Amino acid sequence: MTRKNPSAQSYTTPVLYRQAEKSDLDAICALIQAAVRAMEARGIFQWDGIYPARADFLADIQKQQLSVGTVGGDIVVVYAVNDECDAEYRNGTWHCPDGGFRVIHRLCVHPAYWNRGIAKSALARIERELQDTKVGSVRLDVFGGNPAALSLYLHAGYKIVGFADWRMGRFHLMEKLL
Numbered sequence: 001m002t003r004k005n006p007s008a009q010s011y012t013t014p015v016l017y018r019q020a021e022k023s024d025l026d027a028i029c030a031l032i033q034a035a036v037r038a039m040e041a042r043g044i045f046q047w048d049g050i051y052p053a054r055a056d057f058l059a060d061i062q063k064q065q066l067s068v069g070t071v072g073g074d075i076v077v078v079y080a081v082n083d084e085c086d087a088e089y090r091n092g093t094w095h096c097p098d099g100g101f102r103v104i105h106r107l108c109v110h111p112a113y114w115n116r117g118i119a120k121s122a123l124a125r126i127e128r129e130l131q132d133t134k135v136g137s138v139r140l141d142v143f144g145g146n147p148a149a150l151s152l153y154l155h156a157g158y159k160i161v162g163f164a165d166w167r168m169g170r171f172h173l174m175e176k177l178l
Helices: 022-041 054-062 087-091 118-131 147-155
Strands: 016-019 066-071 074-082 101-109 137-143 159-166 169-177
Touching: 022 054, 022 066, 022 074, 022 101, 054 066, 054 074, 054 101, 066 118, 074 118, 087 159, 087 169, 101 118, 118 137, 118 147, 137 147, 147 169
Parallel strands: 101 137
Antiparallel strands: 016 066, 066 074, 074 101, 137 169, 159 169
16 A cells, blocks of 8 residues: 555545455555554554454455545545444443444554544444434443543543453443434
8 A cells, every 4th residue: 555645634635435345455454553553652552463353354344344434545444333242242231222233343543644533533424324224322342541542432422331351451331322
């Protein structure tokens, strides 16, 4: 992937969203690797070489559950949305009945595009699409040691409903009613 100069991109440059394709896998994995390095440089150790893995994104693509956002042809954000969640989600005190929710997984912005409102925009897009399907709530988990991600979701109206302890540490289980 040829990276254009992101500093030359305007904050108002629109992100074009589409369903991810198998041909996007290398760019998606490069985005994740860049994000992991940038997070680790800030003392945030939520992801590593085990998770998320190429196989996770390939499975999302095969199920048609993975979306990407591009700026100038470069993939700058990726996320999956489905109704799947780990058993640890039972630790949440959820407000929406079972089956009336969707879960956001692996929402990630390339670090060259951090602090431009792209994650906020992607989150708003996800919520708009889900409102059109009459889903009652959106669920997700966020690493407790990632203050930027936690702030994003809290400011967007997500509420902490429980916790899950995974290999990398404690994660907040969150939900937003639509």
